[in-house]
Amino acid sequence: SEAGIPKEQVFVTNSKGVIWRSEDGAEGTGKNDEQKALAQVGQPSYPQDLVSIVRNVKPDVIIGAVGVAPNCFTKEVIEEMLRVQDAKPEGERVRPVCFALSNPKTQAEITAKDCYTFSKGRAIFGSGTRFDGEVVDGRLREPGQVNNFFIFPGMSFGAMACEARTIPERFFMVAAEAVANCLDAHDIE
Incomplete structure (x- = not known):
């Protein structure tokens, strides 16, 4: 991509897990041209629940934008993102980024409060709708609107x-x- 992130490092999911395709494109889980274009080559061998996907893909960023899966970024998902970062060598660790872009607020993949609480204030949170700031460990966290x-x-x-x-x-x-x-x-x- 123009941003310098190889397509192979972008994992798109749907309700069935990581969207994938066979080498020749004859098989896979992509439902439309956009999904097929971003599909990973080869069927994943790991379980397809979101916690397992995070454990195996090891993302620095998760983005929710479907509007049909409120609260799908659970405590377990956020805690797994922290474990992924903690397992990296010191110089490669980053703050996990969690973008809950679905609108309205009731459809958000996670609330600002839960993201900050589950990550003990370590995550960077952005949302598609306005959330109030939250105090975590005595420090005010102001969510970004993305x-x-x-x-x-x-x-x-x-x-x-x-x-x-x-x-x-x-x-x-x-x-x-x-x-x-x-x-x-x-x-x-």
């Missing part, structure tokens, strides 16, 4: 202003980088 409304108004205005027929994907990368550059270390802490 929502497309930061990009789409300007992107739409620009497209209309120049009467664009299409918007290249790289424009969204540039916009995302511009939003990310608005953050400083204090915002992430």
Whole structure:
């Protein structure tokens, strides 16, 4: 990808587990072209519950965006993300990132409070809807709002202003980088 993350390191799941395909693409669990394009090559040999997927894939980031699986990022999932980081060599550990993007709040994959509590304040949390700050271990944690409304108004205005027929994907990368550059270390802490 343009962001430098190889497709092989992006694991997309559905209700049945990791989306996969055979080498020739004849078999697999992808239901549409987008899922098939991101499918892992080869059927996973490990159990397909989310805790087992985290244990085997060892992600630094989990993103929920389906709107039909509220609270699927359970305490066990978050604790497994911490174990994954704790097992890494000292210089390779990062704070786990948990994005619960489903709207409305009742459909979120995890609440800010649960994410911070289950991770003992170690996780970086972002959501598609507003959550209040939470005090964990005496420290206020302010959840980030990770929502497309930061990009789409300007992107739409620009497209209309120049009467664009299409918007290249790289424009969204540039916009995302511009939003990310608005953050400083204090915002992430």
